[in-house]
Amino acid sequence: MIRIEEVTKRYPDGTVAVDRLCLEIPDRAITVLVGPSGCGKTTTLRMINRMVEPSEGAIYLDGADIRRRPVTALRRSMGYVIQNAGLFQHRTILDNIATVPRMLGWGKRRARERAAELMERVGLDASLAGRYPYQLSGGQQQRVGVARALAADPPVLLMDEPFSAVDPVVRKGLQDELLRIQDELGKTIVFVTHDIDEAIKLGTRVAVLRTGGRLAQFAPPAELLSDPADSFVEDFLGADRGIRRLSFFPSDGLELTTDPVVRAGATAERTGGFGAPYLLVTDAQGRPLGWSRPQDLAAGGADPGRLLPYGRPFVPGTDSLRAALDCAVLSPTGWAVAVDSGGRVTGVVSQQTIGEAIRGAHAGERAAGEVAR
Amino acid sequence: MNVLGFVSDFFGDSAHWHGYDGIPHRLLEHVQYSLLALALAAAIGLPVGLVTGHTGRGGNALALLATAARALPSFGLLVLMAVLLGIGLVPVMIPLVVLAVPPILVTTYEAVRSVDPSPVDAARGMGMRETRILFQVEMPVALPLILSGLRSAAVQIVSTATIAAYVSLGGLGRYIVDGLYQRDYEKVVGGATLVAVLALVTLAVFWAVGRLVVSPGVRRH
Helix, strand or coil, X not given: CEEEEEEEEECCXXXXXXXXXXXXXXXXXXXXXXXXXXXXXXXXXXXXXCCCCCCEEEEEECCEEHHHCCHHHHHHCEEEEECCCCCCCCCCXXXXXXXXXXXXXXXXXXXXXXXXXXXXXXXCCHHHCCCCHHHCCHHHHHHXXXXXXXXXXXCEEEEECCCCCCCHHHHHHHHHHXXXXXXXXXXXXXXXXXXXXXXXXXXXXXXXXXXXXXXXXXXXXXXXXHCCCCHHHHHHHCCCHHHHHHHHCECCCCCCECCCEEECCCCCCCCCCCXXXXXXXXXXXXXXXXXXXXXXXXXXXXXXXXXXXXXXXXXXXXXXXXXXXXXXXXXXXXXXXEECCCCCEEEEEEHHHHHHHHHHHHHHHHXXXXXXX | CCHHXXXXXXXXXXXXXXXXXXXXXHHXXXXXXXXXXXXXXXXXXXXXXXXXXXXXXXXXXXXXXXXHHHHCCHHHHHXXXXXXXXXXXXXXXXXXXXXXXXXXXXXXXXXXXXXXXXXXXXXXXXXXXXXXXXXXXXXXXXXXXXXXXXXXXXXXXXXHHHHHHHHCCCCCHHHHHHHHHHXXXXXXXXXXXXXXXXXXHHHHHHHHHHHHHCCHHHXXX
C-alpha cells in the first residue's frame, strides 16, 4: 500500500501545488487522481517516485518511508508511463521495452525475450519488434510505453495522463486493454487524468482534487456519482451523472419477455394474439430482424424491407442497466432487445420495466447503505 | 594561362609527387595538423557542451564566450602567438583550436538542450542515472547535430591550417605561401585546389561517419 501522509508541495515562488494531502492507495487496484489543471494531480504522482520532493509530510510504500531507499532503486520498482509515451527514438521497439531489465543487469537475450513477451501482452504485433518509434502510430507508441513500464514486473505502476494525446477511439481501446492487463497482473496502479469519464471507467477508487491541491473526495466511482461530497465534485462530474451511474448496475436482473418475439415464416398462427403493439421478428437462428405491427405481419408476412429497425441490442449480464436503457431509448418501439453472446434473441424489455429496475436498484443500494452504517 | 591550366601543370609535374615538398608529405602534414586541432577542440567543446546542454545551465555565458572567440582573427592570433611563444606547433594550434571550439561547443549545447524532454523524463522516472541519461538517451538523439558542429569545425580547420606555413611549418599552406613569394601561381593554385579537395573529403568522411553512428530511428528526423 502507498500511504500519502499530510503531504504539501510548496514551490519557491509561494505556489502551493499540493496542500496537506492524505491518501491511502490500495494494493492491486487502480487509483485515479483526477481534477482540473493546477490541482496538483501530476505533482502528487511525481512525488511517489520522488521526481518531485514534498515540502512537508511523507509518503510510505508498504510502511517504509520512500526517502529511505536510494532514489534509483525506488524508481526501478515502479513502472512509469507518461503522456506521448516518451520512447527512445534511437532504439527499436524491442530495445525500448527491454530498457529497465537491461538497467537491472539482465543479459541482452533474456531482456529481449522478456520484451517480446510484453509486446504480446499489450497487444502489439511481433512484427513491430525491429521498428523504430517514428514508424508507429500514437496508440501503438503508448502501448510500447506501457510494455516498457511493465518490463521488470514492478509491483507499482505510475501513469501520468497516458492516453490523453490519442484520439477517442484509440483511447477507448487503450483503456480496455489496461483493464484487461490489470485483470491479469493485478498491479498497484496510480493513474492521473483530467478526464472524469476516464477516471470513472478505470478507477477502483477515484480521488478528485480541486485547484490548489486539496482533496475534494476519495471514493469508488459509483459512490462518487451517487453521493458527490460537494458542489465542486458535482460540477466536475457533469450533468448526466444519474445516467452514467447506471453503468454500475448490472442488467441481468431485468425481467425479459419473449411473448412478442416471433420467427419469420412461423408468423401466421401467432399474429395479434398478445395485444402487443409491435412484434419482434427473428430469423430461423433466432437473430433479430426488426419490429413489425401484428396486422402488417398478418397481411404481408415478414418482409425485411418493411420492418422497423431494432436498434442496438444489449447482452444481459455483460452490459449494464445504462446500456439496456440506451437500447430502449434508441429503439423506435421503446423496447430494448436482449441477445446472448451469439446474437440470438433471449427476450425483449420495455422502457417501463427498465425504469422500474433502476428504481429498484437505487432502493436496494440505499438499503445496503443503511445496513453498512 | 588559366586556372585549369595551372591545376593540370601542377598535378602533372612529377616533381610535385615525391620528396619533402611533395604532395603526399605536405598532405600528410596538413591532415596531422587538422586532426590534432580538431581533437583538441573536441576535447574542450564536447564535454563542456554536453554537460551544459544536459543541465541547461551556463548557456548564455557560453554563447557570449563563443561569439567573442569567433570575432578573433585567426591570422592575427597566429602572429601574436608566434611573437609570444616563438616558432613551433603550439602557436599554430592555439588559433586553430580557438577557431574550432565555438562551433563544436555551441552546437553540442544546443543539440543536447533541444532533445525532446519526454524521453528524458521517462528515463529519469524509470530510475536511470544522469550520466546514463546523457549518454544513452540524449546523446544518440543529439548526435546528428553534434556531428554537424564537428563537421563545420573540421572544414574550418582544414582551410585555416594553411596559416601554419606563415610560421615556417609545413602543410598545404606551404605551396600557397611559397608560391606567392616566388610568384609561382601554378603552385598557389595547386595548393589551394588541394585544400579545397581535402575540405570536400572531410565533408564526405563526416557523412559516412553519420551513416555509421546515427541510429536509423533518429536519422529519419
